[in-house]
Amino acid sequence: xxxxxxxxxxxxxxxxxxxxxxxxxxxxxxxxxxxxxxxxxxxxxxxxxxxxxxxxxxxxxxxxxxxxxxxxxxxxxxxxxxxxxxxxxxxxxxxxxxxxxxxxxxxxxxxxx
Amino acid sequence: xxxxxxxxxxxxxxxxxxxxxxxxxxxxxxxxxxxxxxxxxxxxxxxxxxxxxxxxxxxxxxxxxxxxxxxxxxxxxxxxxxxxxxxxxxxxxxxxxxxxxxxxxxxxx
Numbered sequence: 001x002x003x004x005x006x007x008x009x010x011x012x013x014x015x016x017x018x019x020x021x022x023x024x025x026x027x028x029x030x031x032x033x034x035x036x037x038x039x040x041x042x043x044x045x046x047x048x049x050x051x052x053x054x055x056x057x058x059x060x061x062x063x064x065x066x067x068x069x070x071x072x073x074x075x076x077x078x079x080x081x082x083x084x085x086x087x088x089x090x091x092x093x094x095x096x097x098x099x100x101x102x103x104x105x106x107x108x109x110x111x112x113x
Numbered sequence: 114x115x116x117x118x119x120x121x122x123x124x125x126x127x128x129x130x131x132x133x134x135x136x137x138x139x140x141x142x143x144x145x146x147x148x149x150x151x152x153x154x155x156x157x158x159x160x161x162x163x164x165x166x167x168x169x170x171x172x173x174x175x176x177x178x179x180x181x182x183x184x185x186x187x188x189x190x191x192x193x194x195x196x197x198x199x200x201x202x203x204x205x206x207x208x209x210x211x212x213x214x215x216x217x218x219x220x221x222x
Contacts, residue, residue, distance in 0.1 A: 098209060099143045101146065102144075106153070
């Protein structure tokens with residue numbers, strides 16, 4: 001089985017722009033979660049989607065949003081980028097949720113200038 | 114929410130040495146996983162271990178759920194074992210994994 005894929009792998013944006021990141025889960029997995037990793041804050045949960053519905057959301061501002069499509073692929077969007085949004089964004093795929101084994105993609109490294 | 118603490122924060126090993134990493138968690142869990150993050154940022158799943166003991170090659174893990182801790186053992190360490198080891202846990206059926214701060218492991222030749 002193919003693993004979790006994320007695109008793009010690297011991204012450079014300027015403050016005020018918006019960005020969309022994509023995650024394709026393992027075939028048959030219906031849950032996709034997103035995490036932000038920074039040196040100062042570690043790994044922080046953004047949100048989780050299952051069958052096109054957001055089931056849980058972390059403590060991030062409304063500039064961070066996401067969605068999931070019928071094929072379980074997920075996108076996250078960050079609007080009005082700030083310097084502090086520079087981070088590694090990781091998505092995790094699982095069969096049905098956080099009680100299952102989580103498989104992570106390679107991540108998208110976002111730099112905001 | 115659940116609190117996850119890892120120790121030690123840093124570990125320097127000579128190749129061939131054995132080591133134990135610890136993860137304490139504050140509540141009953143229905144998922145506990147150990148990950149290795151390589152230098153490129155990829156989180157690689159090592160163990161799904163909400164309870165019991167598992168072994169995979171030179172790595173093994175034990176979770177004592179009643180006492181709320183998990184241990185990851187690295188035996189005969191190799192330079193390729195270098196990286197950051199995270200444990201993550203949840204009490205939910207869906208939603209977030211709570212990650213610990215990680216243990217940075219450096220294995221020297």
